[in-house]
Amino acid sequence: MPLRLCAAVWAGKTVAALSRMLGYRGSSLPGHVALRIYSGTLKALARRARKGVVLVTGTNGKTTTNNMIAQVLTGAGHSVIINREGANMLPGIATAFVRGTGVNPAYAFDYAVLEVDEASFPRMVEQVKPDLVVVTNFFRDQLDRYGELDKTISFIREALRKLPRTRLVLNADDPLVAQLGRIGLKTGYFGLAPHGRVLDTSGASREARFCPLCGMNLHYSFYHYSQLGLYECTGCGFTRPDPELQGWEAVSGIEETTCRVALHGQDYRLALPTQGFYNLYNALAAFCAGSTLGLDPEMVVQNLRHYRPETGRLQHFRHHGRPLYLNLVKNPAGFNESLAILLAARGSKDVYIAINDNAADGRDISWLWDVDFELLADPNLGIARFLCSGQRAEEMAVRLKYAGVPPGRIKAEPKIENTVRDMLEGRTDAAYLLATYTALWPTEKALSALTDGK
């Protein structure tokens, strides 16, 4: 045990304790400090995983998928270290290890389950050799520049090529992800069969209109959303791989999302205590990962049934009996999925949207124009008020106005607490709150303080 590692872990733990005392959320500072003291901290601590290291990457659904995998592993009796709250770059991941381990080198755990930012993935796997890599999907994020997504994916591909022993769990429905199966690693695919909500057109970003292997047009039989669907290349014949784990008969309800899952000739019934069709993808990814790690499928299904969403992942609150749903939004694909939830919900509702433009949200908010807010202009949706908040509240109001929402139903108030108060005074059956990353915590804080809780 190098003394430096000891010092690094100890210092990281001290910083973690101090920042907790001072009430900071500081999810990456302890890791920062530990890495400064000893740059090999991550590498050394990851070796303490007795059974394996699982990395989850992709654009959307990383946090949820990661938490679900941790839940099924914990439920099966394994000890697990996990990075929480989207702290998914190297310092955040180091923090998870520093918090989760002791200074004593004999301290070990079964699995490390880590969500990793796509851009940090190559540097991460230089430090930590994963046993399993799960890739959820690839979308253009608001932080991306021209061609950035292509570059990110190619860096991940190159990094994976250097990991011959790593197994992959890939989304078969996303051609940008499924192409990674061509690297030659041992790969399990998950996917979703057609269901009642498939689309025959899609607002897929340009990156996915062309074959990732040969550049010719991709032909789609149907879309689930964005570029996820049943595709076939008109040039080289690249097509959706047949997934070994496939969801079907998917139903997204108000309190529950269900589907049947076919795995190795068996039929399982998956039920999630949360709304949102996209959560099924996260659950299928976790299921596939669990099955790859040798867990009993029945036990996986049991554990997923009790999955509790993290802050901002469609969290439920109640105020005088009125349900409130809080969801994080960070890019057009994810935002459209959040809208799909409220479009499917019956009854009257208020809609709250908080947009910040700090570095973690993306300084450039023009991606809001790629979200299908036009769907909200339908007067039969039962939406009473649109309350816009955050640093760019006014610009969000402009977006809604140009989407066709009557301006009289839109309010813009940058102060989050005021807007949450206003929203709580509403008389609708439910309220849906959507917030970008740095607007999420203050929204959650106001909700926790002002409502009856979860």
Add this chain to the structure above:
Amino acid sequence: MMLAIYHLYPDLLNLYGDRGNIIAFRRRCEWRGIPVQVREINLGERIDFSDADFLFFGGGSDREQDLMAEDLADRKDNLRKAFEDGLVTLAICGGYQLLGRYYRTLSGQVIPGLNLLDFYTLAGTTRLIGNVAVEIPLPGRMVRVSGFENHSGQTFLGEIKPFGRVLSGHGNNGSDATEGVRYKNVFCSYMHGPLLPKNPALTDYFIQLALERRGRDGFLAPLDNGFEEAANRVMLSRLKVL
């Protein structure tokens, strides 16, 4: 009479919410009862640019810009004629660069542009990114608009007027305080954001020019711009140019 919006290559060039510019132009016509129609033009489609009333070019990646340049190469004269005839055009970022003389990459390779307007672009080593405020002369007044820029190319103007003067941010090249280009009714800019929705005076000016080109009265009924002006004000005051 129907105003025709031509949206060039929405399949290829649709970054940073570019379609917000189309939405803004269309809505502000509709709210005044001016009939308007959006036509999406894809690669290989044969069109006559002089039929358009508002032509929009967005930004794209290098590969996509090459495809677009190739597609437009043999219709350059038709496009030039429409420009001379006063076609109202907005070209943003990559679409802007394409209309110039050339783009020189870092390795010194010169990629010819459509050579319709007198400017050229040099690849830079750092990206010019951030919120930007620009003062733009409209007939009889100056307006302050805001947007977001994100480009590595640095554009230098020849015998041609800039679109506006940079109050905060980088503009064409980060050194001469110019932003974009204006030639007749062709407006080019690095401001996406998108530009038109929160700058209604500019959008209305474009609509007015389009109507006048068809020999119509350019008077536009006033609209309530409360949200738009508030959004613009937030950014202008953050950039301390209000």
